[in-house]
Amino acid sequence: MSRIVLLRIAIVAIAIAIWEGLARAHAFGPTLSVPPTVMFATMIAALLDGRLLPDVGRTAAEIALAYGIALLVGLPLGVILWRSHVLAIAIEPYLLAYYVIPLFAFYPLFIKIFGAGIAPIVAIGVINGIGAITMNVLVGLREIPRVQLALARSLMLRPFQTLVHVIVPATVPQAFVGLRLGFIYSLIGVIAAEFILATAGVGYRIAFSYNNFESKIMFATILLVLIVSIACNQVLISIERRLALYRRA
Amino acid sequence: MSTHRKNLIRLASVVAVILLWALFARILTEEFLPGPVLTLHVIEQGFSEGWLWKATLTTLSEVIPAFAIAAVVGLFFGAVLGLSKMWGEVFEPLIIGVYAVPKVTLYPIFLLVFKVGAASKIAFGMFHGVFPIQIIAQSAIANMRPVYLKVARSLNLSPAQTLIHVVMPALIPALVVGLRLAFSLTFIGVVLGEIFASRGGLGFLLSAADQTFDVKRVNAVIVILAVLGVGVNLFFNMLERRVAPVSGSERQATLAG
Amino acid sequence: MRVTLEGLGKTYPTKDGGSFVALENVSLDIKSGEFVAVIGVSGCGKSTLLELVAGLQHPTSGTMKFDDVPHSGPHPRVSVVFQEDSTFPWRTVAGNIGFGLSMRGVDSKTRDARVEQMVDMVGLRGFEHHYPHQLSGGMRQRVAIGRTLVLDPGLLLMDEPFGALDEQTRFVLGEELLRIWRESGCTILFVTHSLHEAVQLADRIIVLTPKPGRVARVIENDLARPRRESSEPERYGRMIGTLRELLGFDEARAGTRV
Numbered sequence: 018m019s020r021i022v023l024l025r026i027a028i029v030a031i032a033i034a035i036w037e038g039l040a041r042a043h044a045f046g047p048t049l050s051v052p053p054t055v056m057f058a059t060m061i062a063a064l065l066d067g068r069l070l071p072d073v074g075r076t077a078a079e080i081a082l083a084y085g086i087a088l089l090v091g092l093p094l095g096v097i098l099w100r101s102h103v104l105a106i107a108i109e110p111y112l113l114a115y116y117v118i119p120l121f122a123f124y125p126l127f128i129k130i131f132g133a134g135i136a137p138i139v140a141i142g143v144i145n146g147i148g149a150i151t152m153n154v155l156v157g158l159r160e161i162p163r164v165q166l167a168l169a170r171s172l173m174l175r176p177f178q179t180l181v182h183v184i185v186p187a188t189v190p191q192a193f194v195g196l197r198l199g200f201i202y203s204l205i206g207v208i209a210a211e212f213i214l215a216t217a218g219v220g221y222r223i224a225f226s227y228n229n230f231e232s233k234i235m236f237a238t239i240l241l242v243l244i245v246s247i248a249c250n251q252v253l254i255s256i257e258r259r260l261a262l263y264r265r266a
Numbered sequence: 267m268s269t270h271r272k273n274l275i276r277l278a279s280v281v282a283v284i285l286l287w288a289l290f291a292r293i294l295t296e297e298f299l300p301g302p303v304l305t306l307h308v309i310e311q312g313f314s315e316g317w318l319w320k321a322t323l324t325t326l327s328e329v330i331p332a333f334a335i336a337a338v339v340g341l342f343f344g345a346v347l348g349l350s351k352m353w354g355e356v357f358e359p360l361i362i363g364v365y366a367v368p369k370v371t372l373y374p375i376f377l378l379v380f381k382v383g384a385a386s387k388i389a390f391g392m393f394h395g396v397f398p399i400q401i402i403a404q405s406a407i408a409n410m411r412p413v414y415l416k417v418a419r420s421l422n423l424s425p426a427q428t429l430i431h432v433v434m435p436a437l438i439p440a441l442v443v444g445l446r447l448a449f450s451l452t453f454i455g456v457v458l459g460e461i462f463a464s465r466g467g468l469g470f471l472l473s474a475a476d477q478t479f480d481v482k483r484v485n486a487v488i489v490i491l492a493v494l495g496v497g498v499n500l501f502f503n504m505l506e507r508r509v510a511p512v513s514g515s516e517r518q519a520t521l522a523g
Numbered sequence: 524m525r526v527t528l529e530g531l532g533k534t535y536p537t538k539d540g541g542s543f544v545a546l547e548n549v550s551l552d553i554k555s556g557e558f559v560a561v562i563g564v565s566g567c568g569k570s571t572l573l574e575l576v577a578g579l580q581h582p583t584s585g586t587m588k589f590d591d592v593p594h595s596g597p598h599p600r601v602s603v604v605f606q607e608d609s610t611f612p613w614r615t616v617a618g619n620i621g622f623g624l625s626m627r628g629v630d631s632k633t634r635d636a637r638v639e640q641m642v643d644m645v646g647l648r649g650f651e652h653h654y655p656h657q658l659s660g661g662m663r664q665r666v667a668i669g670r671t672l673v674l675d676p677g678l679l680l681m682d683e684p685f686g687a688l689d690e691q692t693r694f695v696l697g698e699e700l701l702r703i704w705r706e707s708g709c710t711i712l713f714v715t716h717s718l719h720e721a722v723q724l725a726d727r728i729i730v731l732t733p734k735p736g737r738v739a740r741v742i743e744n745d746l747a748r749p750r751r752e753s754s755e756p757e758r759y760g761r762m763i764g765t766l767r768e769l770l771g772f773d774e775a776r777a778g779t780r781v
Contacts, residue, residue, distance in 0.1 A: 028356070
């Protein structure tokens with residue numbers, strides 16, 4: 018293992034060790050001094066005895082739904098914006114707004130439109146994720162080297178052949194960035210929405226245990242979310258890197 | 267396509283959406299969905315009666331310090347990790363890992379540490395904004411053209427002169443981009459924090475209005491949030507345009523998306 | 524400025540614990556006001572030599588004397604023009620040229636006056652308030668030359684300054700450089716890989732060979748200026764031929780070198 022990787026592990030390990038020590042010495046006050054080992058143990062216990070499973074299941078379902086819809090709408094939307102210059106320009110003001118306004122703030126309107134229940138939560142997940150998917154598909158399509166399209170024309174490829182053999186392979190690396198970010202943002206959106214809108218789910222569980230001073234289960238659930246989101250991101254990044262190898266520098 | 271025509275399309279698009287909004291308000295009745303005119307009226311009321319003005323000020327009083335601290339901390343660590351190739355490499359995946367986490371899940375920790383006052387929102391907002399600045403600053407410093415430093419050395423400049431007259435100007439275009447992104451994220455973080463647990467600010471106002479089914483106020487807050495967010499961003503965009511073509515910066519990969 | 528190099532050498536430690544000799548035992552005596560070219564194939568150490576004289580790197584052996592005074596590190600009367608574009612994009616042409624003067628604390632009146640002079644000398648009148656991104660590569664190198672010359676250097680070091688430019692521009696700038704050289708009277712040490720450039724510009728041509736980098740030969744160039752292939756084709760051609768031979772170009776045909 019290279020020196021750099023060892024250093025990383027060392028840094029993380031030392032940080033956890035310091036936290037462990039301080040927490041055991043109650044340095045953070047009664048509620049906050051939960052040592053990492055206790056967090057981890059509580060998390061495993063709660064998963065094994067099923068306490069956390071309903072929440073995990075609920076959140077997973079919401080994320081899957083939100084991400085699925087974001088893909089279904091976002092992918093074609095990216096292609097449409099690529100084909101229509103006018104639409105792409107028309108959408109620019111909203112693009113600017115998309116990244117700078119707390120889209121989350123629309124939640125009361127979502128509740129009005131979709132009712133209570135999981136729909137507004139899923140809606141927020143969709144809205145969070147769809148931007149990254151659409152934009153990266155669009156950028157990927159726009160960045161197809163013209164020379165490759167010219168080659169396809171000169172070889173007199175049929176539209177379908179051009180699509181399959183030129184357009185898709187050229188777009189995949191960038192589009193995948195969008196797929197990864199879309200997933201992460203959908204996940205973030207869903208969990209954030211659960212904090213106040215849900216009656217179940219990991220976000221709800223964290224908020225609930227915070228309000229009821231159940232710090233052990235709160236930290237355990239937070240730890241679970243951190244581990245899962247970091248793991249997902251790493252897996253997706255490694256796929257993205259492998260795809261990026263096929264790109265031109 | 268000319269810029270003129272493009273601007274026309276953008277303008278038409280915004281106008282179209284506002285008209286659609288008004289149309290839906292008509293169809294669904296203004297009780298259910300207040301339209302643009304009614305919302306503007308409520309906003310005006312909110313400022314004259316003070317509740318909207320007060321909330322806006324509270325939010326800004328949290329966003330601005332959060333942004334300032336994020337800028338300083340981000341620049342510092344960006345510089346440190348950018349100057350040392352090794353440490354930069356060591357920390358990079360760690361930082362990117364944290365960046366991908368739903369930061370809202372850590373909010374209860376902020377609340378426990380800082381209590382429900384402004385400090386927790388400032389800290390939480392700063393936590394959102396520090397990452398883009400740090401990442402961009404680190405990248406800009408690590409990738410600065412080496413010839414600039416060679417020129418400085420050949421002229422025998424002191425470290426202070428090199429920093430002020432060569433390094434800083436070379437970095438400014440990238441830094442402005444970083445600051446723009448950081449402001450948006452800080453803003454969103456603060457408002458989020460206010461929605462969940464707060465006694466004031468636009469987020470709190472939104473949450474309170476939602477709980478009392480006051481859709482008029484909800485709309486009003488959304489519009490104010492939009493104006494604030496877009497307004498500041500346009501300011502940064504203008505700054506970027508002034509700084510970038512002069513400095514011929516390579517386009518840093520934006521963290522957009 | 525007179526420059527004396529004695530036994531100059533530079534060795535780098537390699538990753539596997541060994542060492543790489545970039546330069547070995549380079550001794551040169553450059554007279555004041557001379558135009559000296561250093562040529563050699565890639566990897567012969569010519570850029571290293573320049574960086575040593577510029578004080579950007581420290582020699583592992585040997586000494587350098589400037590006007591008979593030993594010195595190490597960047598010398599205040601030595602200026603460098605780099606191969607790549609070194610203009611600061613955030614400063615105008617005038618701002619770039621005046622940069623060194625500003626940093627040395629020269630007052631603005633004097634500085635502005637000297638910058639004005641230099642703008643004319645490098646042929647950029649009318650572009651003083653332009654930014655580098657608005658200029659061509661050749662013009663940007665003029666700015667770099669202006670920035671160094673305005674400091675009135677005794678020695679001007681140039682590391683393949685026209686390397687990134689097209690042939691036409693190279694020729695024009697070469698002639699301009701000769702004019703500037705005559706007007707300023709400074710000593711010039713000019714690194715290039717172009718034989719024609721060396722013959723066109725220099726009084727003396729130092730040929731370096733690689734592995735390890737050392738001086739193979741020093742050639743006196745006494746062709747009359749301005750040097751055109753057409754005015755003295757035989758002598759010109761013979762000089763190019765000698766240089767080619769020294770650099771081992773013709774061995775390539777026998778397949779012994781790349």
